[in-house]
Amino acid sequence: MTRAAPRAHVWLASYPKSGNTWMRIALAALRSGEASFDLARMTNNVGVFLAMRHRFDMALDIDSSDLSVAEADLLRPKIYDLIDMQGRDTTIWKIHDCWSRTSDGDALFPAEITAASLYLVRDPRDVAASFAHHFEMDVDRAIAVMADPDYRVAAKTDSAHFHLPQHYSSWSNHVLSWLDASGHAPLVLRYEDMVADFASALKRVSTALGWASSDSAVAAAVAATRFDRLRAEESAGNFPESLHGDRPFFRRGVAGGWRDTLTPAQAAQIERDHGEVMARLGYL
Amino acid sequence: MVRTAHDYSLCGWRVRSEWPLPELVAWTGDDRAPDISIRRGDVPDELDGITARTPLVQVNAQGWLRYTVRNVATYLVRGGNEVIIDTPHSPDTADVALFLLGSVLGFLCHQRGLLPLHASCVALNGKVFAMAGHSGAGKSTLAALLLAQGARLLSDDVTVIDLRAEGGARVLPTYPRQKMWRDTLDTLGIAPGRYLRSTVHLEKFDRQVADRFESAPMRLDGVCQIHLQMRENSLRIAPLDGLAAVRMLYENVYRRTAAGLLGRSEQVFADCAALSAQLPHRALILPNGIDRLARHGGELAALLAQSR
Numbered sequence: 001m002t003r004a005a006p007r008a009h010v011w012l013a014s015y016p017k018s019g020n021t022w023m024r025i026a027l028a029a030l031r032s033g034e035a036s037f038d039l040a041r042m043t044n045n046v047g048v049f050l051a052m053r054h055r056f057d058m059a060l061d062i063d064s065s066d067l068s069v070a071e072a073d074l075l076r077p078k079i080y081d082l083i084d085m086q087g088r089d090t091t092i093w094k095i096h097d098c099w100s101r102t103s104d105g106d107a108l109f110p111a112e113i114t115a116a117s118l119y120l121v122r123d124p125r126d127v128a129a130s131f132a133h134h135f136e137m138d139v140d141r142a143i144a145v146m147a148d149p150d151y152r153v154a155a156k157t158d159s160a161h162f163h164l165p166q167h168y169s170s171w172s173n174h175v176l177s178w179l180d181a182s183g184h185a186p187l188v189l190r191y192e193d194m195v196a197d198f199a200s201a202l203k204r205v206s207t208a209l210g211w212a213s214s215d216s217a218v219a220a221a222v223a224a225t226r227f228d229r230l231r232a233e234e235s236a237g238n239f240p241e242s243l244h245g246d247r248p249f250f251r252r253g254v255a256g257g258w259r260d261t262l263t264p265a266q267a268a269q270i271e272r273d274h275g276e277v278m279a280r281l282g283y284l
Numbered sequence: 285m286v287r288t289a290h291d292y293s294l295c296g297w298r299v300r301s302e303w304p305l306p307e308l309v310a311w312t313g314d315d316r317a318p319d320i321s322i323r324r325g326d327v328p329d330e331l332d333g334i335t336a337r338t339p340l341v342q343v344n345a346q347g348w349l350r351y352t353v354r355n356v357a358t359y360l361v362r363g364g365n366e367v368i369i370d371t372p373h374s375p376d377t378a379d380v381a382l383f384l385l386g387s388v389l390g391f392l393c394h395q396r397g398l399l400p401l402h403a404s405c406v407a408l409n410g411k412v413f414a415m416a417g418h419s420g421a422g423k424s425t426l427a428a429l430l431l432a433q434g435a436r437l438l439s440d441d442v443t444v445i446d447l448r449a450e451g452g453a454r455v456l457p458t459y460p461r462q463k464m465w466r467d468t469l470d471t472l473g474i475a476p477g478r479y480l481r482s483t484v485h486l487e488k489f490d491r492q493v494a495d496r497f498e499s500a501p502m503r504l505d506g507v508c509q510i511h512l513q514m515r516e517n518s519l520r521i522a523p524l525d526g527l528a529a530v531r532m533l534y535e536n537v538y539r540r541t542a543a544g545l546l547g548r549s550e551q552v553f554a555d556c557a558a559l560s561a562q563l564p565h566r567a568l569i570l571p572n573g574i575d576r577l578a579r580h581g582g583e584l585a586a587l588l589a590q591s592r
Contacts, residue, residue, distance in 0.1 A: 053418065053419055053420060054418035054419065057418070057419055058540060058541060059338070059541060060338065060339060060340055060541070061338065061340055061341055061351070061387060061390075061539050061541050061542045062340060062353065062383075062387060063386065063387075063419050064419065065419040065420060065488070066382060066383070066386065066463075066480065066481070066486070066488070067484075067486075068481070068484035068485060068486055070484070071354070071355075071484065074354070075339065075340075078339040079339075082338055082339075082541065157485055157486055157487050158465060158466035158467050158487035159465045159466065159467040159468070159487075159574075160419065160420035160422075160465050160468075161420055162418075162420050
């Protein structure tokens with residue numbers, strides 16, 4: 001299929017639990033331009049989750065669930081211009097994979113089709129607490145996972161999964177893969193800076209996307225995505241990506257919460273595992 | 285080399301195949317000429333006169349479709365009645381049949397003007413329901429739960445619908461086989477059959493259900509879209525009308541991108557609109573998780589039965 005103009009692809013990448021959903025909602029609100037943004041409509045609007053299996057399957061005319069992890073990986077870089085995005089020219093993809101190449105040498109997120117790269121990062125000590133909550137594991141297990149360069153999700157070979165297999169790698173590798181190896185020179189946003197001044201962060205993102213949003217539009221998007229508002233929407237059943245059980249997706253929304261949730265030994269372990277990258281990002 | 289051909293029944297067609305397909309029912313019908321022929325042969329890297337292509341699919345001006353599954357096989361599908369398989373593998377390689385009876389069946393349907401849905405299909409107390417959903421939505425699991433309640437299987441993964449049949453939309457039964465993951469088989473206490481892939485490691489198996497297969501075409505009574513919900517603890521069914529029903533059907537058209545490459549997008553949409561107007565459609569809202577679902581087999585049958 002040929003298209004008149006190549007589509008623009010924006011990578012909204014982060015290790016999980018680093019503010020990706022918050023940013024997606026804010027961008028959806030900003031794009032909608034509405035004062036009161038309906039969270040239930042967000043899923044298909046901005047920040048489409050690239051790893052949803054059915055998009056891959058529909059685009060390529062094959063069931064990824066009939067493929068091995070290695071076979072599906074080889075095809076992932078080929079789908080971007082085939083996925084039906086209802087005519088939108090710019091697609092913002094939500095991504096949790098580390099940046100990598102397939103065994104054929106193709107970049108999973110190719111530079112030549114990239115319109116903008118955004119990379120969100122968060123203090124790994126806070127990520128550990130949030131990760132443990134989200135994936136229902138204890139904090140020590142989360143810390144071990146965050147140090148594992150081979151860590152993959154949805155990669156089981158004995159059961160069905162809605163998502164494609166994704167390689168997170170370790171937290172440090174994830175950061176370095178996007179900041180250095182990718183060659184994308186992404187706009188890096190720290191979760192802590194988003195918490196301190198979300199309007200500034202959103203303004204920078206809007207500029208990187210070429211949206212030229214007005215200050216009042218940014219202010220409205222900030223108001224629409226205040227933590228207490230997102231929490232209330234989730235409690236009211238309006239958030240389509242809820243976790244199972246009674247655990248909230250929007251848990252605390254603070255920076256530095258690790259100080260009262262991690263033991264000193266746990267914090268020290270994370271600092272040993274990731275000290276170099278933490279220092280580079282100003283976390284140590 | 286002497287090649288042996290086998291005669292099988294698929295969707296009511298007489299299929300003559302050089303490639304052994306033990307998954308299919310043997311042909312016991314009249315001595316008509318084969319409706320579909322399947323043979324081994326060379327398939328070119330590039331079709332002549334390509335009009336559209338995606339990474340796995342090429343289509344040319346004559347409506348031929350070339351489909352490649354790397355390290356498994358390349359298939360040339362033409363005229364809705366001929367398949368040529370180019371593969372280095374021996375006929376006991378399950379992988380070749382898996383994509384032949386999946387994707388290639390879908391392409392044949394589009395070439396023949398039939399509507400394939402990504403759905404499993406069962407007959408329950410004489411009423412035929414298709415249960416549609418993306419990969420991982422639980423189509424095979426629901427079908428297995430319903431078979432345990434006395435339902436009969438018409439198809440597991442691809443439901444072929446003939447919209448132009450006399451008396452309304454009919455389902456053309458495919459084959460008495462289910463594709464099931466190891467964890468589902470374990471939870472439901474079903475013994476696995478052969479591996480669906482033999483060239484790579486995947487814990488996905490064939491399940492033969494010859495004794496619970498309905499081989500005669502049957503009128504379709506309804507289509508349900510499966511929705512698995514994290515926070516759902518019980519089963520619910522809700523009507524889908526108008527545009528929501530058209531959209532649901534369109535979203536679940538099997539191999540829809542290829543249909544577009546074949547120039548059939550508008551016809552496929554028109555077929556979905558026609559089907560939406562003919563039948564009742566439902567959203568089937570179920571708890572996510574095989575063990576939670578497995579507890580509700582009996583309720584599921586009752587829910588479908590009263591949904592008409």
